[in-house]
Amino acid sequence: MEPASKSKSWSIHTRSEITCKYEIQQRVGSGAYSDVYKARRLSDNLVVALKEVHDYQSGLREIEALKALQHCPNVVVLHEYFWSDDEDAVLVLEFLQTDLASVIRSAKKEWEDGVIRVPEIKRWMLQILSGVDACHRSSIVHRDLKPSNLLIAADGVLKLADFGQARILLEPGFVANNDDLLSSAYEPPVMSAPEKGIKDDYKSQNKEPLTKEKYIDQLDEIRGQAYMYEFDKESNLQDGNASCLATCTASDEEDFAKSSYSYQEEGDTPLTSCVGTRWFRAPELLYGSTNYGPEIDLWSLGCIFAELFSLKPLFPGTSDIDQLSRIFSVLGNLSEEVWPGCVKLPDYQTISFCKIDNPIGLEECLPNRSADEILIVKKLLSFDPANRATAMELLHDKYLEDSPLPLPISELRVPSTNSSQDDESHGDWFDNRDMESDSDFDEFGSMDVTNTDAGFSIKFF
Numbered sequence: 147m148e149p150a151s152k153s154k155s156w157s158i159h160t161r162s163e164i165t166c167k168y169e170i171q172q173r174v175g176s177g178a179y180s181d182v183y184k185a186r187r188l189s190d191n192l193v194v195a196l197k198e199v200h201d202y203q204s205g206l207r208e209i210e211a212l213k214a215l216q217h218c219p220n221v222v223v224l225h226e227y228f229w230s231d232d233e234d235a236v237l238v239l240e241f242l243q244t245d246l247a248s249v250i251r252s253a254k255k256e257w258e259d260g261v262i263r264v265p266e267i268k269r270w271m272l273q274i275l276s277g278v279d280a281c282h283r284s285s286i287v288h289r290d291l292k293p294s295n296l297l298i299a300a301d302g303v304l305k306l307a308d309f310g311q312a313r314i315l316l317e318p319g320f321v322a323n324n325d326d327l328l329s330s331a332y333e334p335p336v337m338s339a340p341e342k343g344i345k346d347d348y349k350s351q352n353k354e355p356l357t358k359e360k361y362i363d364q365l366d367e368i369r370g371q372a373y374m375y376e377f378d379k380e381s382n383l384q385d386g387n388a389s390c391l392a393t394c395t396a397s398d399e400e401d402f403a404k405s406s407y408s409y410q411e412e413g414d415t416p417l418t419s420c421v422g423t424r425w426f427r428a429p430e431l432l433y434g435s436t437n438y439g440p441e442i443d444l445w446s447l448g449c450i451f452a453e454l455f456s457l458k459p460l461f462p463g464t465s466d467i468d469q470l471s472r473i474f475s476v477l478g479n480l481s482e483e484v485w486p487g488c489v490k491l492p493d494y495q496t497i498s499f500c501k502i503d504n505p506i507g508l509e510e511c512l513p514n515r516s517a518d519e520i521l522i523v524k525k526l527l528s529f530d531p532a533n534r535a536t537a538m539e540l541l542h543d544k545y546l547e548d549s550p551l552p553l554p555i556s557e558l559r560v561p562s563t564n565s566s567q568d569d570e571s572h573g574d575w576f577d578n579r580d581m582e583s584d585s586d587f588d589e590f591g592s593m594d595v596t597n598t599d600a601g602f603s604i605k606f607f
């Protein structure tokens with residue numbers, strides 16, 4: 147926990163341990179907890195991003211999660227970090243010029259064809275799935291997946307970023323001690339992840355057409371990496387440290403993301419339901435669950451994939467209640483029929499919604515998309531978290547094996563700016579950043595409040 151009495155320097159510019167190694171250039175972004183600067187490493191002119199994290203827990207989580215994930219080519223590279231008890235954490239990250247939100251925006255507003263083509267969508271999906279699979283196999287739940295947190299390098303390699311809300315799940319009985327968390331010396335990755343993780347025949351120089359055989363080989367390689375991660379997993383957990391107070395019972399290593407989790411609320415860092423940006427937040431979180439697992443990331447993926455298909459956010463809720471209403475109007479009501487046990491969600495009895503007799507359906511929200519495309523979104527947007535497809539299951543999905551094949555990374559269209567530099571999209575994402583408001587009651591229609599044995603019940607019309 148952050149000692150309240152500790153003083154902090156007012157700016158990264160006054161930190162001599164940083165300025166003696168990096169020339170800090172302009173600020174390129176800021177989030178709920180951070181400011182991000184472009185900088186040049188003086189020793190070799192490498193361009194990097196310096197992320198100054200103003201929140202102690204968030205800095206701790208991000209460093210721990212990134213340290214555990216440096217083997218994955220689809221996770222942002224952490225070159226080094228500066229950490230002390232009385233200063234903000236500063237992470238030295240590879241610099242990534244754009245993000246998936248900008249790809250969506252460019253497709254909508256700038257590209258002549260006005261779409262992200264299917265082979266492009268498939269390549270973005272493969273990269274996202276590979277990153278999410280690595281997280282889940284390393285026992286890490288990202289908890290804030292959204293297009294603007296999927297950063298993209300100039301060469302088209304997509305990287306999961308912003309692990310400030312991530313949790314590392316611990317094995318049962320392991321109790322994390324915050325003092326140990328950052329004690330071990332950090333060995334930065336030897337080479338940058340794109341070179342390490344992507345086979346030569348897959349890289350930009352190669353202009354040979356991608357044959358089905360070659361592509362299936364690549365796919366097998368991505369799937370195979372997941373099994374390699376298993377070797378790292380044990381050390382991650384032990385090293386593991388981790389700020390997480392969750393326990394995980396993995397009954398089946400092969401199906402890690404479907405294992406059952408139980409989260410303990412211990413000390414002063416309980417799990418919170420207020421994670422993730424609202425539009426991508428899973429229903430169990432919106433209903434106040436504090437006992438959730440990696441499946442919350444899979445819901446977010448469903449929303450992201452739907453947005454790749456339609457170029458529009460699927461559930462752009464203006465409040466948490468509105469968020470649930472939108473989900474129900476498309477998928478139908480949440481009931482024991484679709485998720486046995488849902489009545490036990492903390493806020494289930496408190497909030498009730500009108501019965502939706504004819505839900506709109508995903509088909510209507512994703513017009514002109516193929517049955518396989520709609521199915522892939524459906525597999526993720528299951529109310530029952532146990533029924534959501536895992537990242538690894540989707541890497542085996544027929545959709546990714548069928549023609550048209552994914553575009554080679556080098557042929558992806560990559561915008562030159564990111565969503566936070568773009569004024570128009572900034573508005574959308576800005577509305578999304580109020581992490582404090584977990585149960586806002588504004589901006590929705592009429593309601594009826596009745597007293598019940600448990601307190602009160604609110605019905606929305």
Ligand SMILES: Nc1ncnc2c1ncn2[C@@H]1O[C@H](COP(=O)(O)OP(=O)(O)OP(=O)(O)O)[C@@H](O)[C@H]1O
Nearest residue numbers: 175176177178179180182195239240241242308566
């Ligand atoms: N490695 C990077 N390279 C280039 N720009 C980056 C990098 N990391 C972050 N940024 C920029 O800084 C912005 C804020 O970073 P980030 O999302 O990690 O911070 P945050 O405080 O955790 O944000 P949020 O409020 O979305 O949770 C990003 O939207 C992006 O524009």
